Amino acid sequence: MPKIRIVFFVFCILFAAIVVKLFTIQILRHGVSLSNAITKFQRIQPARGKILDRNGDQLVSNQTTYLLFAEPKKISNTYEVVHRISDVLQMDTASIEARLDPTKDWVSIRAGITEEQKKRLTQKTLEGLGFEPRPTRFYPEGSLSSQLVGFVGKNDRGDDIGYFGVEGFYNKDLAGLPGIISMAKDVLGRPALVGNYEKIDGENGSDLTLTIDKSVQEIAKRKLKAGIETYEAKEGCVLIADPQTMEMLAITCLPDFDPEKYYQFDEKFFTNQAITSLYEPGSIFKPLIVAAALEEKKIKPDTEFVEGGPIQVGEYQIRTWNNKYEDKLSVTGILERSSNVGMVKIGEKLGKNNIYNYLIKYGFNEPTNVDLQGEAAGYIKPKSQWYTIDYSTATFGQGIAVTPIGMLRAFASVINGGKLLQPYVVREIGSGEDKRVREPKVIRNVLSAHTSSLIREMLVSTVEHGEYRYAAPVGYKIGGKTGTAQIALQGKYDASKTIASFIGFAPADKPRFLALVMIKEPGTSIYGSETAAPLFFEIAKELLYYYNISPQ
């Protein structure tokens, strides 16, 4: 009997102990992390979306790199560890030793360790070293489109976030949504198959297919780099688009940066000058005013103007670029000779109201809303602040500030039948059934198809009779206009500092591409006809070959 009672009392005590423990956990300490020690929440990191060019080739994808860390208290042979790391990672032994503070439990040594480096480090087992996998971006084409694409950095919470370009603009689509797994784990961290198991699936980021053609981008960048060296320029940009849809085929500006090592570059290299810089366009603006005057029927292509000499506007005297003057010039002749005096006279016929209204119609007072982070809006000062001289200088592209992409968009409307289109860089978001495809968007009609056709012919004549015609590929009808815009510094123009540009399209009858070439402060010559124009034709030759366009 007593034995039974002893057993009974033992069971009662054990049972009471369990009840007390449960009461402690569930009632007295229910808010404490004790439950977290049992139930683990694990974040499922989504894969960031890839960025592909229009042909499906990867411009940006993902890779896993590692953070090499050390647990100094577990390292028995510091000398071996230090020299092994130094050999593989080419790091200074002193800096490695400084990090291995024996009083610390965990220290990071270096991030961005590749798989190959990890294999070499782990060839021989070294106690106290570990690797933490980290997803990073991979750029198979290097810095081919660094400013266009942007890069992925961290926000203040340590989460990945895209900065600049496509990565910045489409960060939410690319990032996806993380998932969560909540399950019980044992003391060794292994899943315990008891208790609650909950999983919320994450969503990987959407892949983006760009309108950019990586071959066209490569041609543009290679030629621009060579051009900047040849003409001893400070900077340059090339923008290429399909004028019928305003799909951007290439956007490149130099100098740029290496997106894999963006942290080694100054912030000024991250901004894409093609969309952020405001500049006075100069003579490449003239066709827009001529088109407006044709549209308003103030002039005809064969309307003649007397040039004679410099023209006086208030206290200012406006001259031609070479101070040479013709007795009579047709409208086409004014474009061919890039006559500022002729343009002022066309502007007078067009009228101040029309000049201002067409600047607004061409969209120069607003951003283009291209899908890249960081775009600046052009600037047109309020009409009440315009003086007579402003209307005159605007006719030849000085005294107004535009962005290169704004200029490209407006010029496209002049040659594509009069449609002002929204430029865009991303054509498709996602894949499969969830794919969203972007279509060209017409903002408004600026000109008639007839006016557009007239201007195209004039611009072909401008190329055929221009000084730079020898650089143009023979057998093709190419239209375009040079520009040499003086740079304003502290309220005055510096004649020695210019932005040399050329904007052109081919084939002229139904343009397949429109390209704007800009070179800032060329050293060999200040003129667009001697720098930007030859560079444009170098690019055009390769594009005509690439697109298999036969001579006409």
Added chain:
Amino acid sequence: MKKFIFSPFVLVIIVSLLIGNLYVFVSNMKLSEEIAYFNDQIHTLKIENSLLDNKLTMQNSLSEAASVAAQLNFTKKATLYHLSDLGMAKK
């Protein structure tokens, strides 16, 4: 009561339950280890997959093509040649 607690039938049930519980517990542990192992394997395979995908992408990249072309001295021999002047052909 005494007879009931110590009846062979009840003892057999208790022992069976104990053995069953032990078996389930050990199976759980083994299964947990397998899950952890396969999780690691999946993670490793994903990384390998990503590496191979990137290697394939590099093979198709322009930078790789330029590198191979430079090695073969191809760039100098294959520049574009424009037939600008067909004077001889016209004759």
